[in-house]
Amino acid sequence: MAEPKTLGQMLEARGISRRAFLKYTSYLASSMALTPLAAKAMAENLASARRQSVIWLSFQECTGCTESFTRSFAPTLEELIFDFISLDYHHTLQAASGEAAEEARHIAMRENKGKYVVVVDGSIPTKLDGAYSTIAGISNLQMLEETVKDAAAVIAVGTCAAFGGIPAAAPNPTGAVGVDQLVTDKAIINIPGCPPIPEAMTGTISYILSFGKLPKLDHLKRPIAYFGNNIHDRCYRRPFYERGLFAKSFDDEGARKGWCLYEVGCKGPTTYNACATLKWNGGVSFPIQSGHGCLGCSEPNFWDKGGFYNPLPAPIRDVGKVAAGAAAAGAAAGLISAAAGHARKKNAMKEGKS
Amino acid sequence: MTDLLDFARGPALQFSLAVFVFGVVWRLVSLLFMPRLKDKSAIRSGAKPTMIAAVAEFFRRMLPKPEFAKRTRFTTINGWVFHLGLAIIVLTFAPHVLFIKSLTGLTWPALPNIVIFAVGGVTVVSLILALAHRLSSPVLKLISTMDDYVTWVVTITPVLTGLAAASHVGLRYETLLAIHILSICVFFVWFPFGKLMHGFLVFLTRGEMGAQLNRRGIKL
Ligand code: SF4
Ligand code: SF4
Numbered sequence: 001m002a003e004p005k006t007l008g009q010m011l012e013a014r015g016i017s018r019r020a021f022l023k024y025t026s027y028l029a030s031s032m033a034l035t036p037l038a039a040k041a042m043a044e045n046l047a048s049a050r051r052q053s054v055i056w057l058s059f060q061e062c063t064g065c066t067e068s069f070t071r072s073f074a075p076t077l078e079e080l081i082f083d084f085i086s087l088d089y090h091h092t093l094q095a096a097s098g099e100a101a102e103e104a105r106h107i108a109m110r111e112n113k114g115k116y117v118v119v120v121d122g123s124i125p126t127k128l129d130g131a132y133s134t135i136a137g138i139s140n141l142q143m144l145e146e147t148v149k150d151a152a153a154v155i156a157v158g159t160c161a162a163f164g165g166i167p168a169a170a171p172n173p174t175g176a177v178g179v180d181q182l183v184t185d186k187a188i189i190n191i192p193g194c195p196p197i198p199e200a201m202t203g204t205i206s207y208i209l210s211f212g213k214l215p216k217l218d219h220l221k222r223p224i225a226y227f228g229n230n231i232h233d234r235c236y237r238r239p240f241y242e243r244g245l246f247a248k249s250f251d252d253e254g255a256r257k258g259w260c261l262y263e264v265g266c267k268g269p270t271t272y273n274a275c276a277t278l279k280w281n282g283g284v285s286f287p288i289q290s291g292h293g294c295l296g297c298s299e300p301n302f303w304d305k306g307g308f309y310n311p312l313p314a315p316i317r318d319v320g321k322v323a324a325g326a327a328a329a330g331a332a333a334g335l336i337s338a339a340a341g342h343a344r345k346k347n348a349m350k351e352g353k354s
Numbered sequence: 355m356t357d358l359l360d361f362a363r364g365p366a367l368q369f370s371l372a373v374f375v376f377g378v379v380w381r382l383v384s385l386l387f388m389p390r391l392k393d394k395s396a397i398r399s400g401a402k403p404t405m406i407a408a409v410a411e412f413f414r415r416m417l418p419k420p421e422f423a424k425r426t427r428f429t430t431i432n433g434w435v436f437h438l439g440l441a442i443i444v445l446t447f448a449p450h451v452l453f454i455k456s457l458t459g460l461t462w463p464a465l466p467n468i469v470i471f472a473v474g475g476v477t478v479v480s481l482i483l484a485l486a487h488r489l490s491s492p493v494l495k496l497i498s499t500m501d502d503y504v505t506w507v508v509t510i511t512p513v514l515t516g517l518a519a520a521s522h523v524g525l526r527y528e529t530l531l532a533i534h535i536l537s538i539c540v541f542f543v544w545f546p547f548g549k550l551m552h553g554f555l556v557f558l559t560r561g562e563m564g565a566q567l568n569r570r571g572i573k574l
Contacts, residue, residue: 313456315363315456323372326376331383333383334384338383341388344389
């Protein structure tokens, strides 16, 4: 059978009915808050979308992001769309290895010059000229520069690629950074999360396939459709927050009653992601629903914000020691002032007597 | 990459709390160890023990003397309202309780947010009335210095920014929270050097006054 040319043909070949496909596109469109007209256009355009060449670069990462997209327990339409894009290069998924793999990357770059999309997962080490991570004899830094040169757009998947991620955690020994700190002349979309929600990825790719342009992004280059909502604003535990009912530990009465997790370190109020609305594993649950506070994994520096279990209002630097030092210095300064006062008094008394 | 909130929760809080502690300790220690003139007057007969007189004076000055009650009604009531309001907000709003716990290890139950919002609203109105009174009373206006106005600004700003942050209005929550924390940092830095220091000095000044009046003059 000839390789299907459009997504519609591919889905048909896999036995997906048009009705199921329309249902899915309207779900995607509503998840992105598109107008009914745009939703209709998305359904039509997506069905006739042609394969998009994608070069997937995995740098300093744990493969969690790739796992998130590829290891769902049942095949879904998202996965099929993911299958549909032409992954011309992906270390973990491609069959080729060694020189053949690198050759595949070069061919994809040549044949789709100016049209291919580069997906990056993992941060890029910059110290020692990038020597901390190399692939096929070149540093990640070089590979990124070389590959994005003729790309149409770059999608940074996961918090590592978007903001440097865990490899960039203090003291950041490898000088890890995210893509947009290195690539400044290309359209970049960040889909952060540790890992990101699969729908945010497929939704964004579907949008690009349908409309040939990037979706609306926020100030951190994240698609607003998925990262426009604050977890705290959408959290079902919010009424407990408002009423001042908090779990004090993970196994107390409050935790069992499903009270707010603010006191045990929830970072929902400062986190933007779709967890509370789309949820995970096909809408089954999300971390807060299973009893753990949000870690803020879709935000820059989420690991260096004073500890996952420290509540948001707590200072993120050690105040105790500095305050103790300040108290000692204050006491010394006070005694000096007082001593100066005593000296002045003594002088005045002397002058008074003479 | 650090953002405004990280800056506020990190170096800004650390620095401002250090300045606060340094300033308060410096002023209290220098005051307590200051040279004093020995009071050589004879103690009035029937005087209370000095410590009791000092503590009694602290409480006595919480309410005006009956003969002044009418004339000072506004300042008394309004003063009580915003002081109590500030105390309720600072000590019983859940995030504040957690902030204090993170610094001192001490904790107590918090009040529901709706109560804090209501108290916050009343406090803001009361602080505005206090300023209006200061500006409209010729005597008060005359004796007011820049210190009074700066103190008013650094007091009302955290309340306003806190209300905005807690209700997520205007900017993004993390920006509002950062601005709120920064406004508290300014409050901490100003505290020891301006009139806010009365938060500590009120105990010393009233006590000292009580002790002195106890020795001489007529019975109060
Ligand atoms: S659990 Fe977290 S996100 Fe939910 S209401 Fe509490 S603080 Fe907000
Ligand atoms: S709830 Fe928070 S920590 Fe958990 S996945 Fe979502 S954004 Fe990340």
